[in-house]
Amino acid sequence: MNNYPCKLFDQLTLNTPLILASGVSGNSDSLLVRAARSGAAAVTTKGFTLKYRKGADNPVSTDWGCGLITNLGLTNPGVDSMKYMLSAYVEKAGDEAVPVFANIYADTAEEFAELTRKTAALNPVLIEADLPAPDENLASEVTRAVCENAAGIPVSIKISPDCCRISRLAEAIRDGGASAITAVNPIPGMLIDAYAAKPFLSNGTGWISGPALKPIALNVIGELYQAVDLPIIGVGGVMSGLDMAEMLMAGARCVGVGSALYYEGYSAFSRIMNEFSAFMESEGYRDLDEIVGKIWWKS
Amino acid sequence: MSEFRKNEGMRSQIFTVDQVRIENEMTTSLIMREPLQSEPGQFLLLWLPGIGEKPFSIAGIDPLVVTIADVGKMTHEIHGLKPGDRVWVRGPLGRGYQAYGSEALLVGGGYGASPLLLLAENLISKGINVQVFLGARNKDLLILTDQFKKLPLKLHLTTNDGSAGLQGFVTVPLEAAIQELPDRNQACVYACGPKGMLLGIDALCEKYRIARQLSWEAVMRCGMGLCGNCRIELPDTWQEPADQPGSRRAWLVCRDGPTMFTQ
Ligand SMILES: Cc1cc2nc3c(=O)[nH]c(=O)nc-3n(C[C@H](O)[C@H](O)[C@H](O)COP(=O)(O)OP(=O)(O)OC[C@H]3O[C@@H](n4cnc5c(N)ncnc54)[C@H](O)[C@@H]3O)c2cc1C
Ligand SMILES: Cc1cc2nc3c(=O)[nH]c(=O)nc-3n(C[C@H](O)[C@H](O)[C@H](O)COP(=O)(O)O)c2cc1C
Numbered sequence A: 001m002n003n004y005p006c007k008l009f010d011q012l013t014l015n016t017p018l019i020l021a022s023g024v025s026g027n028s029d030s031l032l033v034r035a036a037r038s039g040a041a042a043v044t045t046k047g048f049t050l051k052y053r054k055g056a057d058n059p060v061s062t063d064w065g066c067g068l069i070t071n072l073g074l075t076n077p078g079v080d081s082m083k084y085m086l087s088a089y090v091e092k093a094g095d096e097a098v099p100v101f102a103n104i105y106a107d108t109a110e111e112f113a114e115l116t117r118k119t120a121a122l123n124p125v126l127i128e129a130d131l132p133a134p135d136e137n138l139a140s141e142v143t144r145a146v147c148e149n150a151a152g153i154p155v156s157i158k159i160s161p162d163c164c165r166i167s168r169l170a171e172a173i174r175d176g177g178a179s180a181i182t183a184v185n186p187i188p189g190m191l192i193d194a195y196a197a198k199p200f201l202s203n204g205t206g207w208i209s210g211p212a213l214k215p216i217a218l219n220v221i222g223e224l225y226q227a228v229d230l231p232i233i234g235v236g237g238v239m240s241g242l243d244m245a246e247m248l249m250a251g252a253r254c255v256g257v258g259s260a261l262y263y264e265g266y267s268a269f270s271r272i273m274n275e276f277s278a279f280m281e282s283e284g285y286r287d288l289d290e291i292v293g294k295i296w297w298k299s
Numbered sequence B: 001m002s003e004f005r006k007n008e009g010m011r012s013q014i015f016t017v018d019q020v021r022i023e024n025e026m027t028t029s030l031i032m033r034e035p036l037q038s039e040p041g042q043f044l045l046l047w048l049p050g051i052g053e054k055p056f057s058i059a060g061i062d063p064l065v066v067t068i069a070d071v072g073k074m075t076h077e078i079h080g081l082k083p084g085d086r087v088w089v090r091g092p093l094g095r096g097y098q099a100y101g102s103e104a105l106l107v108g109g110g111y112g113a114s115p116l117l118l119l120a121e122n123l124i125s126k127g128i129n130v131q132v133f134l135g136a137r138n139k140d141l142l143i144l145t146d147q148f149k150k151l152p153l154k155l156h157l158t159t160n161d162g163s164a165g166l167q168g169f170v171t172v173p174l175e176a177a178i179q180e181l182p183d184r185n186q187a188c189v190y191a192c193g194p195k196g197m198l199l200g201i202d203a204l205c206e207k208y209r210i211a212r213q214l215s216w217e218a219v220m221r222c223g224m225g226l227c228g229n230c231r232i233e234l235p236d237t238w239q240e241p242a243d244q245p246g247s248r249r250a251w252l253v254c255r256d257g258p259t260m261f262t263q
């Protein structure tokens, strides 16, 4: 079976274009190993912040019918613990280790600078910085702060879809020096229980991921692809091999999954990849270059 | 007329408390008005709006029963509920126990007895011979003994201080019962309780080469396999299934469990 190797940058080629997105099982070395052994071609850590964050009280998530809503409150032990997690991951995964993308989150560019220095010291293959708000000026400041402190490690900026000028945002990220863009983060939402007359999540609001996010993600990825010449890490509602093909055709170079681990568990990786290979073969595509951004090609 | 059905996913359903049964000074059972179809060993997430949402075993299905020990903030609120009060429930969740063989040995420690009542009824209805072993620190902490006594099964009680049944751990009468089994290949131990008890039972079953299904506990947050909070490492005696690589060291109680089957 062809795995469809995926060249993200000159210095990084993944075995397949299917990876683990940030936040789902990314807070434990053993779970990252499980994702790697289940077929993820790269694993992304949970978002790490400068300091420990306890996170939100239960309830933190549910499946509302067309997707998920979650708000864990960015629970993480703080960037200093990432060192132990990553070394334990490498040790436990042994031969089966796949590249690690380190996802980080801060509220300001200054905080991002310090956080990036600490993260770069751990030598991940990519630093994925989560943009706190989809604002062009902030994007520009954050991208510069992260890239200047990344010690040459490629940087991807992860964006939210609730932005009206995606192309401007993309240009700010490119001009700031990023090597890639990750799109998309989940979109803010709220679930109310009418009988309780209260929001369901303890924090009131949360983020919508899973199937409901897919068309939104495809649209953003398409705009990014047309606006800038940077590799796009596509994320949002991918549940099947066809979803993956659609996201690549919109312009993504590789595809991350998160919520699929709720719908199916870790076997999602091999199933999605098998379905994707079957699609590629039946349609006669030989490699990823033949489909990435295909819906935009003129001819 | 065609019927419109909206996909509600896993949204909480409302249950109304019908009766409150005091099991001991720290444990009560809520008996609801409505049923909840599920397999023995599965769990639910019970939400009290504005207070919290926590996992509990399903102790009865028709009507739904949950047996809850007062150990902290939310369980204390639950103990204040009265007939007519409403609770919100998501579930059933997780993998339950599977009927196996012809001889069943059910072991419960503390409130770990609660899922075993439903399991005992289920196994008996399938013609399986059931023995139940309940252990607690003292007599007042044993629960559901009257309920188990109503069923056609052999009940063994142990307490650490000897205030009821045998003095010692449940593993003592359990080992004796295992030695008397007519055919160990046709037997299965089902257990629910604290981690130390489960590890002891696992070692005992390994010694006598008996199948077992142990129900593990961990602090749950999402309850849907996303946050990783409930992950545990399983004992070395557990054979990792070929289609779940990496699961032995990162087993999700909410998704892969709560019950673990070792044959
Ligand atoms: C699969 C499963 C089945 C369970 N079945 C039962 C049952 O049938 N009856 C019963 O009384 N209890 C059961 N529990 C334990 C029950 O969930 C906890 O006692 C309850 O969450 C405590 O909530 P609290 O707010 O009162 O406690 P807190 O004040 O929050 O803490 C007290 C203690 O409760 C435990 N705990 C707290 N939060 C959680 C959590 N989110 N998940 C798990 N444990 C937690 C911790 O050990 C903690 O030290 C079960 C747990 C699991 C995982
Ligand atoms: C439980 C959960 C936690 C998440 N945590 C993070 C995070 O820490 N950092 C981040 O950049 N994205 C996080 N995400 C977003 C995902 O990486 C992804 O962008 C989003 O869920 C869309 O993909 P999906 O539909 O495949 O889940 C999280 C998503 C979920 C469901």
Ligand code: FES
Pocket: B219, B220, B221, B222, B223, B224, B225, B226, B227, B228, B229, B230, B231, B252, B253, B254, B255
């Ligand atoms: S409670 Fe979140 S993964 Fe089990």
